[in-house]
Amino acid sequence: MARKRGTSAAVKIVDVAAAANVAPMTVSRVLNAPDRVSPATAARVREAIDKLGYVPNLIAGGLSSRRSRMIAAIVPTIAHPLFAAPVSAFTDAMSQAGYHVLLGLSGYQEDLDMPGLIRAVLGRRPDGLLLVGSHHPPAVAALLREAAVPVVEMFDFTPNPIDMLVGFDHREVGVEVARFFAGRGHKRFAVARGNDARAVERGAGFAATVRELGGTLVGEWIYSAPSGIADGRDAMRRLAPDLAPATAVMCGSDMTALGMLTEARVRGLAVPEQLAICGFGDLEVCRESEPAITSVTVDSAEMGRMAARNLLARIAGESAPARVLMPFRIVPRATT
Amino acid sequence: MARKRGTSAAVKIVDVAAAANVAPMTVSRVLNAPDRVSPATAARVREAIDKLGYVPNLIAGGLSSRRSRMIAAIVPTIAHPLFAAPVSAFTDAMSQAGYHVLLGLSGYQEDLDMPGLIRAVLGRRPDGLLLVGSHHPPAVAALLREAAVPVVEMFDFTPNPIDMLVGFDHREVGVEVARFFAGRGHKRFAVARGNDARAVERGAGFAATVRELGGTLVGEWIYSAPSGIADGRDAMRRLAPDLAPATAVMCGSDMTALGMLTEARVRGLAVPEQLAICGFGDLEVCRESEPAITSVTVDSAEMGRMAARNLLARIAGESAPARVLMPFRIVPRATT
DNA sequence: TTGTATGCGTTATCAA
């Protein structure tokens, strides 16, 4: 014996096996495949487990079975409610299925070493990955494809997912918001949005549709993601000179929308008469503000659960759709 | 050979060792203790690592070294910004130290099987635990003490932590808010808060101090945590009959405060003349609302980093303070 | 500075 490690007082599978007068393998089966053990021995084993307070070592189990029962979730931030909701739903669904979620925060900085983050996480040999967003450096997709691990991307809807995708079409959101405004007679439009890829797409769809419908884009204000209320107030201050006569603004998020609404009130601008506002995300802040803010809603909890379902199916070797397009809907409220 | 497992195509430490003409142990050292390897061989090994795309299996490493380099974070919810900020900061700090964070969502339901959640997480053999909040079922503390794993509790300040504690004194917050209001001449007070343990403490401190100072608690509205804007609007509707003459309200969170402010505006109540409002958390929503809302601020990002620092110190075998009391401060704004 | 032997705690596989 060439080692002198600290004798772990922790109870192991052999201890349980000894206490129950069975082989370790039988204990393992009681835990992982109960139907392959006779009820009598299973009961005896469970008794021993309880008596000894045995907590199976999933690290050892993972090494042996080559299944870690962990999922890595790579998220730009959990501090924005837009992401917190689907990530929570995803985590809950995974927990119920017996998986644990490793949280990786990628931030919004371009200089973050995303491939490094992915590599670090792959060292844990996760059974699957959740990526929030679909705009990664090319090295990331290569890394993941090579690792041959199931991946779901969530939030975006792009043509060539790394593996699977659950999201919605941000460009189409912009298109629909423009149509919604136009349908209410608006001719003048503006945008206040973040510089993240999704907001860029929504902005592009909006601008293109505005042109198509013969409207005018009178102003555009771009801030750094993630969006806050201050960004909306700021946008209002910058865009104010261009907002008369009546203009309809698409905001990058509900936070931005609330900020614009707040600043509009301060400036005595009539909403929606002089300024119509549409947010994005349908957060509580929109529903409960006064006036209530029109917003684009998407069932983000369902999106998280769907991502979990598809990932679990793929892990189980079942088929799962490569791309799931989630619906969205504009909820008209008092700001339009 | 009694097995026929799938021949893993994955590159392992022996493959790198062969490619670099060294022993596997040398490769391990290049990765975990570079100063114990000569620069020449280290360079050769790194080259092999890059060429083969070797990603060390941390599960195997963890089993061998008995250090998982994982931390489990048990949080009621990440969907509330009050928790999202410190948990983000904690996760960032841990990532920088080479640790991964396992996310466990405990929710607010009493019926959640918290001991079960803890046991499941302990199966991963985390090197440490972060618990948000200090009000656990007794079984949880027993479980964790027995596991002999470093634990930090965050957010509360209680006399007998399981292990370590970084938080602030919620009762004292209530006391200070009452004094703050009284110092501005208020005699009539009300509370709108959640039913979670921390809000209960703040409410108790507030009520006791109000009595002590000869004021009157004219109303109290309690909702289910976590708090939202709707809870604040609701509170305003319920408390309205009791709010004349001028009353000062302590809210359970900034969301509640924003809701009350919104509903007060709808009802034409003058703020702060007829109704003074103080929130809790100092979220952006307070700073950027109009009027800006007075709130209690605590550096929650620093709290998360501090929790990470202390946990890392303890893991490294260094000493770390058992209890760290974080300061808080009332930020007077336009609602008081 | 580098290498060798061994075990970390579990599960897949085959045999009984």
Next chain:
DNA sequence: TTGATAACGCATACAA
């Protein structure tokens, strides 16, 4: 239905 055995891929302890 149960058991014996050999990996799983790496790092510790010790030797050279």
